[in-house]
Amino acid sequence: MSAKTVEQRLNDYLVTGSKAERRIATFMLASIAELPFDTAASISKRIGVSEPTVGRFCRTLGYQNFKALKEDLQHDIGGGPWLLGDRLKEFHDRNKTGEDEPGRGLELEIASLVRIYELARTEQWARAVKKIARDRQVFIAGFQTERGLAHYFAHQLQYLRPNVHLVDIAGGNFSEALLNGEKSTALVIFEARRYSRLSESLAKSAKSRGIPLTLITDAYCDWGHDLADEMFVVRTEFDMFWDSTAHMANLSNLLINSVFKELGPQVEERLNAVTRLHGDFIGYVGEAARQDTKS
């Protein structure tokens, strides 16, 4: 259904449409950013056409109604697909034509990525990066499904700095792991709704010990604000049969990248040392484990 963006469709009707259609199209284009706050009724009143006409116009554009138009607007990346251009559009089309459709998901994932990159510019991001880069000890935690993500993050961080620990529940009481007497300790937790309670209790015991917490979670975590110093909320709903925490991995890597930048060139030495060490035991394919440092 949707080869074109809302904007493009509207443009088509600026010329070819009937009088009322042109009026509606003009108005919508002029205030496209406010459309989500409007209704078919509010628009019709403002520009002096009847409400059904607005509805009909939306249908002419290919939407079921004004609400459907708004939804499309929500995921519309606009004139944006600069570098992916036709590939994305083509994909978008093919799947909106309705055959099978794992396509709404893609739009949602893109929106989530944008959000993550926005987070990376916040003040709290900078704060978290500084801690993760500089604090003497860093503990990483994640339970159930998120354990893999914690492991992934920890492993990469270990290339950049020493004293990175993956928190383990094995002992039954992980808080002891944190009770290491160090003043300068940071804790990072990967957490998602509906999974375990462990995260919350770990967070509590961290707070009681004065250990600052960076929490990576979803939009359903209602205890995070009390306990976390920084809280990064990623999207988890991508039109899949259950929530996906995969974007925590995307955030992770962006975070790792920021930590790298924070540490600066001095980190290279460690990077090489760790790479060599792994190589001794496991057998690398030969090249360095990293690319040339561009940043």
Next chain:
Amino acid sequence: MSAKTVEQRLNDYLVTGSKAERRIATFMLASIAELPFDTAASISKRIGVSEPTVGRFCRTLGYQNFKALKEDLQHDIGGGPWLLGDRLKEFHDRNKTGEDEPGRGLELEIASLVRIYELARTEQWARAVKKIARDRQVFIAGFQTERGLAHYFAHQLQYLRPNVHLVDIAGGNFSEALLNGEKSTALVIFEARRYSRLSESLAKSAKSRGIPLTLITDAYCDWGHDLADEMFVVRTEFDMFWDSTAHMANLSNLLINSVFKELGPQVEERLNAVTRLHGDFIGYVGEAARQDTKS
């Protein structure tokens, strides 16, 4: 009416509010850019509170209802771009003007996602899904950095079907793990350049035993084509200081979703059983670990 912005008001209730209020506030803050497209009802459903509670909360904040809150949002978001298309554009532009520079990476990541969704429609994807869903035994492997990803994938797959094993190198020779006499065995490997040699040798020994291999890797894997039955290549270069394999997690979840669809509704029973089991041991937060099955 607006001494404070919506955001500020919400922040006030993150800590002081009641449980439902905190939940609502958390959610609204996390998805403030999508709020205009929501209704009180849609929000209440997603976060598991009743519709009237959302309405009441808006009133507590000083608005007549959710709609009034949205209107205020329209005003105090004011300057900044909030439509997805505009936000993307902002990144693109800022990146061009060159001030600070995390912007190119976003475009690359989006392109990579598009590619992954394209992969999901290929014939080899369907083949891999069928095997992962139906074969008697499934082994998942990943070493070094990719071990976390393998763990992540395996853990989720375990919700959907039995006999999922994370391949462990601990014994020194994992091929024994695969030597289980089963005819119907599948192997999935997460692999990235420059890390370990283990993947290749595991793949070889799988091939010699006639075990089909699904390989998730980067563009630099030169042995995959010979040894893998299906090979999914994800992008790893996102303008970061080293390659990121995070998109393997995105692919993972799409794969899991496909497996779910392949298995059909019959899988629900297992899903609930596993969820309950985890709950018994660890203590879930109460709700089911999954959403309603839409697909």
Next chain:
DNA sequence: TGTATTTTGTAATTTAAATTTCAGTTTGAC
């Protein structure tokens, strides 16, 4: 100009969203 076609608005209907009432539950003070 007259007629067929398209476009549009009015009023009634249907559908969706928000609100009220009230009863059950939780929370916190004692």
Next chain:
DNA sequence: GTCAAACTGAAATTTAAATTACAAAATACA
């Protein structure tokens, strides 16, 4: 532990939004 106050959800009601049916107006064009 007990009780009052505050909080929350289910069901019913009200209100707002969108759609339909149909008639009036505008337009195209012979």
